[in-house]
Amino acid sequence: MKNLLNPKWLFVVNTFPVILLFTIAFGQYDVIESLLSIPARIMWQQFAIVLLILSAVNVTYAIYSLYKKRNISIFYSLLSLVSYIIYLYIYVNKSGELIPFSVPQWMITSDVVFYPGTFLMPTLIHALLAIVAISIPRGKKPNAWLNFLYGLCFPLITYLFVQIALPLWQMPESKYNYHVFVVLFITLTVLFLFFISRGVFILINSHSSALAKHNLLWKIIIAIILPFTGLLVNNGVLFGKNSFAGSSPFGNFSDITFYALALINGITLCMPKFENETYRLARFLVLLVCFPYVLYFFFIFLPFLPLSIVAIIFVGVGFLMLAPLLIFMVQASDLHTEYSFFSKKYHTKKMNLSITVCLLLIPIIITLSYLRDKHILNEALSYVYDNDYLIDKKSLANTLAVIKQHKGRSRSSTSDEYLPFLTSFYNWLVLDNMILSDAKIATLEQIFYGQNSNLNPIINRGTKTAKINSLSVDSKYDMKRKYWKSTLELTLQNDSSSRFGIYETNFSLPEGCWVSDYYLYVGNKKEMGILAEKKSALWIFNQIRNVNQDPGLLYYLNGNRIAFKVFPFNKKEIRKTGITFIHKEPFIFNIDTHKVALGNHLLPVEQGIYTTKNAVYIPSYEKVKLPLQKRKPIYHFIIDVSKNNKHLVNSYSNRIENYLTKNRIDGKDVKINFTNSYTTSFDFTTDWTTKLKDQNFDGGYYLGRAIRQTLLKSYNNKSSTYPIIITITNQIRNAVILKDFADIQAAFPENSSFFELDKNGKIWEHSLITNPLQTLAEVKQIPADVSVFAWPNANKPMAYLANNNSPSIILKSSTIKAREVAKKTWEAGLNMQASWLALNLTPKAGNKGHLALVKESMQQQIMSPVTSFIVVENEAQKKALRRKQEQILKGNKNLDTDEDTQSMSEPNLYLLLGLIALGTAIKHRKRYLV
Structure with a gap:
């Protein structure tokens, strides 16, 4: 603990957090500046200047102390503690003026108002612990238990004050009274934490034989009993899920890993320090590995420490909030002692390398696990929306479960299953600070696991008048x-x-x-x-x-x-x-x-x-001059082999055989497609029914993918045949078609429909252009004798065009060649359209092609299917738009922005909320005490 007096700590606990705070605050201020009044802008500047001065004093003092080789003094620690408490207190009272209610909430990060408390709390705690370390007189043996007794007096004083003195308070309500009460509460809290921390510090550093006898006992209490009890209470094991303490107020730590690490760390910390060097080194390394776990809970509960005195009074088990601080003090001191011991026996580089590896082990395991989730999710999204991948369904199921957990406590979710800090880290690393919407999760589950979606329909806001x-x-x-x-x-x-x-x-x-x-x-x-x-x-x-x-x-x-x-x-x-x-x-x-x-x-x-390097535009009056040609139809039967359809094997085979016989279709003109999550295609043979029986009936009926694959394959082959698509299923409404096929109309010039062959042998028409799952009408015969235009000639056609009076655009190559053309011109639009056609008709470019098209559209200032024209009202909205656009373009294009567009509030951001709530309760005490 004496190591906390090293001036280098000031850079860690103050300089770096303040730099982060300035970066985040400036980004937020830049967006809303135009919406703020002049007094509000001046107030932002004043708070920034004061914080800059405080931080500059910290840096100057740290450099001076390092130069003079001096430890941090008690006077500076007291000054730092008081200064930052006053700063935060004034900030709490002025926060409503800094970000007034008139600023739309969607423009600001939901928890930005709490950031000063978050980033300045390490400075406050460090100053307090430095005062504790300095306050221990040298050469004397202070009584640890007496310090604990002093500390427990302050919750008692607070309780008696609230129960006895406050109801008798007769002074009229005023801002002065409000400030007196809050300052009194802050003072009692600081004194409470001071004496509790001082008592632990004495226990850690005591050489008293009397205390040594109870060394194991108090370590078991601090390192095992308190953290285990805290986990049980938070997770609702002791008091039930319906209690406040059991509603996971700090996060869902019910996973067995949290209990296991708490037990391993607690037992190791309680183990005696035998002289055996191998044993002692193993103990040291295990404590190092577990230390990030200790730090994790220390940072979660750090901002709650000022509220611990209130929790002790009103919740009864509030002392559990002190457990992370106490464990941190004990384990940090133990590690420092062991480091001093082993640094004399091993080379410094080896020691530092070993310590680094041990400290990073848990973070690296977590990061690798998250990166694996990112890879699995991106492959699944790319399969559904872009390319072909073979998806590990079991791994995807685990990944979706983790994503659902990390979606907890968003404004669109009622789940309490989230992990402080780790949820934000997961959303940043795996989801690029975006979300995977409930609708998209339901789609993935329907495609890969055959689970039907029960999502509520979207309700339109506003009256369409x-x-x-x-x-x-x-x-x-x-x-x-x-x-x-x-x-x-x-x-x-x-x-x-x-x-x-x-x-x-x-x-x-x-x-x-x-x-x-x-x-x-x-x-x-x-x-x-x-x-x-x-x-x-x-x-x-x-x-x-x-x-x-x-x-x-x-x-x-x-x-x-x-x-x-x-x-x-x-x-x-x-x-x-x-x-x-x-x-x-x-x-x-x-x-x-x-x-x-x-x-x-x-x-x-x-x-x-009109011809360019990338595309050909054929006007309607020129298209009618092209030769007409009839291509041979190939019948593609897309059979539903999804979950729970095994019993339909005979029905499927009878439908197809009867249809082929009735319409005298040669088996050479037939393709069979078995479709669930994936599609397996092969030529029609006499043993096709045997293959059907051998299929693994699993997952959902991903009909949209099968149709798109069939159409694109036909288009890219540019053959003298074309596909007629017939779906074979008993539940067409359970088929998955994510969108219509209007973006690839060039792939089906003969007919813009596909067909459904039902169990009664009836044929139903469905549109490829709009609402594909909606039945249009029953048809007696599928039209097969259809003429299309061949371009440039009938002998060596490079493209086939629909027989209508509309103009057509032909993509010359899937590789788009860059062309410099004037922006907002028709030529620029044609070039951009070629890029869009290439992206859809040869969909292997994925995110890279999407970004390239967005860039091209913005350069040419012509709207494309991946861009939009929007009119906004003011400069703040424009900046918010640019910020959101930058975030989206950096991420996966298949992720979403909706459902929870604001970032989640971490527990460490509730500190100022607690202070505000306390102040409000005191301010309106008469109403509550009637």
């Missing part, structure tokens, strides 16, 4: 670059008396048309849309919408379908907004019930096929 009042179009043709630029301005009106109405719609664009600008009038000011990463824009829109401010949003749903939202509308309010399109051909634009011409069909413009 706004409609288009009028619209106008301004179309101009760029004679130099040969494309149209059309701006559609909409006047929207809330027709009802409802407040907070919203305008929501979606519309489709033809191939070769993109959104290059968006604006919304906020009051009388025309605010231009910001092009942002899609997830971050949707997150910001939802947050702003929750506080009824002014967002407008445009984003792709799937394919060429675009969602458009403006919010909010007051009673009968009229608002103006506009969208700019760039397009090669004039076309009729449909929005709600309105139709308007974009471009002028009568204006003579350049005609012909």
Whole structure:
């Protein structure tokens, strides 16, 4: 413990935490600065300057003491303790002015107000322990038990004061009384902790023969009984789960590992120090390995120490909160003694290396375990949303269980199963500070384990009452670059008396048309849309919408379908907004019930096929000139071999055989696909029913993956055949199709449908474009005689195009070649569209391809399916948008931002809450004592 007087500790307990505090606080202040009043900004600066001065004094004193080779003095320790207590006390009283209620809560980290208490607590505790160490007179034998008695007097004094003196207090309520009570409470708490710590310090360093006799007893109490009892109480073993103490208030430590480490560490700490060097070294190394476990609980309970006196009075078992501090003091002193002993026998480098390895063993094991979870999760997400991987289902189940545990105590979860610090570390390392939503967890469980989702439907906020009042179009043709630029301005009106109405719609664009600008009038000011990463824009829109401010949003749903939202509308309010399109051909634009011409069909413009290194644009009037060709259909039966379907083997085989016989389909034109979590495909043979019986009926029916694989394989082969997809299942509603297939329409030019063959032999049509699981109609015969356009010719076709009057875009190569083109031009849009097609039609780029497309979209300032145009109201919202976008782009694109968008509050952040609650209770004491 005397080692705490080394000035080097000031850098550890003060300088580094203050630097972290400044970094975090500045990042938060930078976002909300524009929303703060001038007095609030000045107050931020004042607190920063005072803390900077205090920290500078700490650093200066530490350097001076090191230069003079002096220990920390008691005067400096007292000054440090008092100064930082006063600083935190003033901060608590002014925190509501620093971050006023007018600042939207979504813009700030949920626990940022508690950070000063978190990062400055090590300075306070170190100062207190330094005073304890210095206060022990040399050459004397102070009484440890007398110090414990002194310490226990303060909870008693506090209790008597609350029960007797406080009800008789007759002075009128005032801020002065409030401050007196809080200062009195802080003083009693500091004295309580001082004498308890002093008593332990005396026990640790005492050479008294009387105390030596009881050495094992008090060590057993501190190292084994207290931590074990604390775990049992916290986990609800002693007083039940429904009690406050048993509701895991500090975190869920019910895992057997916590008990095992507590037992191993406690027994080792209680073991006597025999002279045998091998035994003593083994004991030293075990204590080193377990020390991170001790530190973990020490830091968890460190901020609660000021509240321990209250817990002792009102909870009864509050003394258990002191256990981590007491164990830390005992074990740190023991380790320091052993280090001094072995440093004389072993080389310093070997000693330091051994100590480092031992101290890092548990953290490394935890980190490797988390990295394994990250790898398993990323592979599972990549399999479902991007690429092909063989997933270890058992490992994935364990990983999902851990993710559910670490999701505990989020605002969307009622689970108490979380681990302080480790949850934040897990979410940072495994989930990139994002989340895996409940919906996505349910999807993974349905795909890999056949568990049907029971998620509640999303409830839309706001009343959809706004409609288009009028619209106008301004179309101009760029004679130099040969494309149209059309701006559609909409006047929207809330027709009802409802407040907070919203305008929501979606519309489709033809191939070769993109959104290059968006604006919304906020009051009388025309605010231009910001092009942002899609997830971050949707997150910001939802947050702003929750506080009824002014967002407008445009984003792709799937394919060429675009969602458009403006919010909010007051009673009968009229608002103006506009969208700019760039397009090669004039076309009729449909929005709600309105139709308007974009471009002028009568204006003579350049005609012909437009070709670049990456793509080919074929206008509608050029496409009809291409030769028509009929490809041979190949029937792909996708059979449901998911969990609990083994009994349907005969039904499946009979359906397929009857269908082939009835429609005279040659077995050479048939492909069989067994689908559950994975899909196994092979040619139709006479023994296919035997293979069906041998299938492992497990997991869910991942139909969407099987359809996408079939379509993409056909597209990339560019053969003279095309697939007709027929699903064989008894429960089409249990099939998993995560989204429609509009983003790969180029892969199915013949028919935009797939079909279901039910147990009665009936054929039902389903759309590949919209709501695939919804049944459209019964069909008597699947159309197979379909013509498509062959490009560039019928002899050596490189692509097949749908036989319609719409333009088409052809991807020339899956490898996109960089081209420098002017931003916001049609050529830039075509190049960007080629990148999007390559990402979908050859989906091996994953996160890298996604990031590249986001970057390209922002560079060209043209909206893509991975970006969105959003209008926000002020500079703070723009900064929050940029911050969220940066976070998302650094992480896995398949993770989510919703459900718990704020970071979780760690237990160490409840210190100031406790002080505030105490002050409030005292301030309103009369009400509570009636």
